[in-house]
Amino acid sequence: MSGTSQLQTVLDHIDADFDNSLERLFALLRIKSISADPAFAADCKVAADHLAADIATLKFAAEVRPTAGHPAIVAKSNGNTGSRPHVLFYGHYDVQPVDPLDLWTRPPFEPVVTTHADGRKIIVARGAEDDKGQLMTFVEACRAWMSVAGSLPLDVTILIEGEEEVGSKNFVPFLEQNKKDLAADFALVCDTGMWDPNTPAITTSLRGLIYEEVVIKAANRDLHSGIFGGGAQNPIRVLTRILGGLHDDNGRIALPGFYDGVKELPADIRAQWAKLDLTPDRFLKPIGLSLPAGEKDRLLIEQVLSRPACDINGIVGGYTGEGSKTVIPAQASAKVSFRLVEGQEPDKVRAAFRAFVKQRVPADCSVEFLDHAGAPAIALDWKMKPLAAAKQALTDEWNKETLLIGCGASIPIVADFKTTLGLDTVLVGFGLEDDNIHSPNEKYDLKSFHKGIRSWARILAALAEAPR
Amino acid sequence: MSGTSQLQTVLDHIDADFDNSLERLFALLRIKSISADPAFAADCKVAADHLAADIATLKFAAEVRPTAGHPAIVAKSNGNTGSRPHVLFYGHYDVQPVDPLDLWTRPPFEPVVTTHADGRKIIVARGAEDDKGQLMTFVEACRAWMSVAGSLPLDVTILIEGEEEVGSKNFVPFLEQNKKDLAADFALVCDTGMWDPNTPAITTSLRGLIYEEVVIKAANRDLHSGIFGGGAQNPIRVLTRILGGLHDDNGRIALPGFYDGVKELPADIRAQWAKLDLTPDRFLKPIGLSLPAGEKDRLLIEQVLSRPACDINGIVGGYTGEGSKTVIPAQASAKVSFRLVEGQEPDKVRAAFRAFVKQRVPADCSVEFLDHAGAPAIALDWKMKPLAAAKQALTDEWNKETLLIGCGASIPIVADFKTTLGLDTVLVGFGLEDDNIHSPNEKYDLKSFHKGIRSWARILAALAEAPR
Known part of the structure; x- marks a missing residue:
């Protein structure tokens, strides 16, 4: 039948x-x-x-x-x-x-x-x-x-x-x-x-994915920012400084070697995609945004479909409740993920990210990484x-x-x-x-x-x- | 009596x-x-x-x-x-x-x-x-x-x-x-x-104090980082980039005009302080640190007693639970405080901080400030x-x-x-x-x-x- x-x-x-x-x-x-x-x-x-x-x-x-x-x-x-x-x-x-x-x-x-x-x-x-x-x-x-x-x-x-x-x-x-x-x-x-x-x-x-958690530890306990502020390292300062450097002024990801192996779209595909309506007006406006946040020289459709990306998916440290607390916390952490495209090796990107972080952690602070996921x-x-x-x-x-x-x-x-x-x-x-x-x-x-x-x-x- | x-x-x-x-x-x-x-x-x-x-x-x-x-x-x-x-x-x-x-x-x-x-x-x-x-x-x-x-x-x-x-x-x-x-x-x-x-x-x-909370809002809802990653702005990226720029490479605070009015210690007081035992070994070692985190050309005792300082006292955004979540959050926030010294005007420092942040927020994101405290x-x-x-x-x-x-x-x-x-x-x-x-x-x-x-x-x- x-x-x-x-x-x-x-x-x-x-x-x-x-x-x-x-x-x-x-x-x-x-x-x-x-x-x-x-x-x-x-x-x-x-x-x-x-x-x-x-x-x-x-x-x-x-x-x-x-x-x-x-x-x-x-x-x-x-x-x-x-x-x-x-x-x-x-x-x-x-x-x-x-x-x-x-x-x-x-x-x-x-x-x-x-x-x-x-x-x-x-x-x-x-x-x-x-x-x-x-x-x-x-x-x-x-x-x-x-x-x-x-x-x-x-x-x-x-x-x-x-x-x-x-x-x-x-x-x-x-x-x-x-x-x-x-x-x-x-x-x-x-x-x-x-x-x-x-x-x-x-x-x-x-796109592929690697998903890392990074934990920066500074002092062995939470500190009063009046007593120690200016003298003792603050792990949120260290973390924000590192994460704030992950993108350059043109929206490119700053890890050395990150774009190695990334292929350009074939010209005919790019021309076809340029005609599709994945535009800021249709794609970003419904979510309340208007400016493509990725590499400045790329179409938005490329930024989200064919180009690699980096997002900080979560961050936490110090006092996050109501009101204020003058604390320098002992640690701060973030979850950071990279969207990968054909040609990028997840292990290589992960290693580049960890090296990038380690190079920027002060000698008296420590850093730990947790590997949450990886796929090409x-x-x-x-x-x-x-x-x-x-x-x-x-x-x-x-x-x-x-x-x-x-x-x-x-x-x-x-x-x-x-x-x-x-x-x-x-x-x-x-x-x-x-x-x-x-x-x-x-x-x-x-x-x-x-x-x-x-x-x-x-x-x-x-x-x-x-x-x- | x-x-x-x-x-x-x-x-x-x-x-x-x-x-x-x-x-x-x-x-x-x-x-x-x-x-x-x-x-x-x-x-x-x-x-x-x-x-x-x-x-x-x-x-x-x-x-x-x-x-x-x-x-x-x-x-x-x-x-x-x-x-x-x-x-x-x-x-x-x-x-x-x-x-x-x-x-x-x-x-x-x-x-x-x-x-x-x-x-x-x-x-x-x-x-x-x-x-x-x-x-x-x-x-x-x-x-x-x-x-x-x-x-x-x-x-x-x-x-x-x-x-x-x-x-x-x-x-x-x-x-x-x-x-x-x-x-x-x-x-x-x-x-x-x-x-x-x-x-x-x-x-x-x-030291005086101003204590600000800064809230960055991007999309009107949480987004999937696979679908939107690279194209939609991430408020944690915006926030870390701004906060990561608050200190320069020499540990100085980068707000324009921040040090206006700050007086040098009298030479005799500085000489006396230099002899006191507020040293990295005595002051930082017990809390597990060793490197003074403030302005590189200052004594540690100056960094914590007579020089202004900036600390991020708390930060939160996105997924902070166990494991991973591939989210681009709608907002991220931080609590930021400045320790002030004689000669600095709290209102002026607050205005400089807010201007510093506003200048760096992308046009399609918004920023809100909460004033938690201020004292000269x-x-x-x-x-x-x-x-x-x-x-x-x-x-x-x-x-x-x-x-x-x-x-x-x-x-x-x-x-x-x-x-x-x-x-x-x-x-x-x-x-x-x-x-x-x-x-x-x-x-x-x-x-x-x-x-x-x-x-x-x-x-x-x-x-x-x-x-x-």
Whole structure:
């Protein structure tokens, strides 16, 4: 029985069953699976168990498997025979912390459908998009195929992890250990976005990431700034002086050798990108900004998609409560991350950053580094066969040409799939720029969720018939 | 009846009653009178009521009087006639916040006497020195005089406030309103230190202070650093770049005009100071440092006593919890203070700081300032007559020549007494450098408390007979 012949029935079923799809998503969104905070470790386990049980109802052999951190789920579809194309679908059930909580208009783990100011229906909750909403588009597409056809049009393994938001440190060993069970022809990842609310996109390049924490220690205790001020070194002064020097006056990153290996965009791609509407007016204005903050001689679209970047993601030291305290603290710390592009070596950038800091720490202060994450940039193979099939399926669903774009964010799993499992990855997602992922009031457009499910139903059919 | 003739009896009484003096101090130390945190406002009121009641037992007319903030205490001794010298004694019952609480070896509001590693007996609690222990040396000296002689050797008004640690913003209006009741010949303030554990000191110059909070706002919400990193401005980047430029490579403060009006130390004073043992080895080594952090061409003793300084007292922005979060925060803030010396105008320095910051904030970011405190530096009148009497009394008690020194910290009340009440101030205190004031494990040497009480008993007698 051909997948394509049944596709319309499947799509109709998705529309008819959509309220139930939404309720199943809500059940997942209610679980506080914050991977960064040890206080929520039990909730992560609950989320894994819940998802595995749900996927098992689709006649998948679904197992929650331990890792050195939060558990992962491996689920193999019933009809897997090895004679059909076999895809490995990846998502993550863990979510970002919710602070600052007071900026949420509703409790982050009590999902609702509300109406956006511009009339769009949106699902609001932590994880509504990243990645619970996105991964459920695939699960619900599988459910529709199972309901209508009793089987999937191709072999599917679903792999869902619980530590994506904390750098997936325990996931590569897990992939190695489960290599046999995860064999497939290629991977599908649903953790990226559309170009705009009406234009589907497949992401073909991803920036890499290194994420460092730096701790500067000065005196052996907090000091009174009246008694010691001017004479005793202040670790916040040391830290701000170092971090304040990470960018030069032209917005370039000042680490020696940082741009080594970074390639220029091909002229034709740059010309094409220059025509796209990722402009300050469209991209920065909605977030209250107007001036591109990156390298002065680059287009904004380059700054966020194809050029490396450095951000200080957090900083803390001394007295941060209400009012004043005349203290020189004993230590200060910051979290600093670098977005990398093809050609940059994460280890080299990390070493350059540490050397840059160490050279600037006074001899009587000390510095410690914590390595929170590291992944190289990815440039996908444009000639990958499934890409064309997925692209066409998306274009059919959205009735608009699918764009092949770069992504500024890192999805380290894509590199891990290549190096550990030998798999190329097709990145399809339905997120939008205003989804507030990692921020208060995260949302997912109801249309993204609905047409996302329909998109995957089409893609599954298209991939079943695509050349392998 | 002469004060001096009864002095030995008073000193003996102090020794005999010392355990009770200590218990009365402990009762005050148990009250959590943290002025900076609104959660402890009721405790501040309890502290004021407690102290007023205690002082009333010394036949003072003691009243708790409201201010626009935490209340103050005004207490006039029973025998005040106006025919004797009249001193206004000042202290403060409020204390600093206790964070980081986990660095305290004991609960900060459960005072104990313990033994320091070097054998000294010490009182450990928040406020043990600053300023509860210090102010109680005076109260207990008055108590001894009352017990032995039934009256004090001179007229005394005790004035105790509850907002010193938050900049005494409501205290100047209070002084204006209570001007008549606070008339005196000069003021005594017990909020300073000894030169070392065996050498008494009177502080004759004080650095001033301005304390600013600066808040940088960029995007209208937290952003994902993968999606926006490189293109959207990061307020921590802006803040660290600005704060990192506050000092130049020679440790000088880079605000234009900052050193205008700053006088050089007289050559003879500098020569005398150069011989004192405020050296890196003695002053910085105990706190785990070795390199003076101030202007490179200055002695360490100048850096902390007679030169202006700038410290970042707190900084916070973005994700500061465990692990990592790839966020570009919407805002970042810092608390920045400047220690000022004679000749610098606080308003001018504040304006220079704000201009320095504003010039460096990108056009699409905003900056807000909060003014937490401001006070000019003070240089006391060396020819003030009571100074010689107090100096001799201290020398008699400690059996060592009393030093006249500068103090790096600000005691804004000294300027306020001059401008509102027309009073000069004699600053006598028994704090030590290792008292950990404003830090975890604050302590006061038992010897400071005991001999502090004896010192004030002597000073009261000496001032009663000194030329007015």
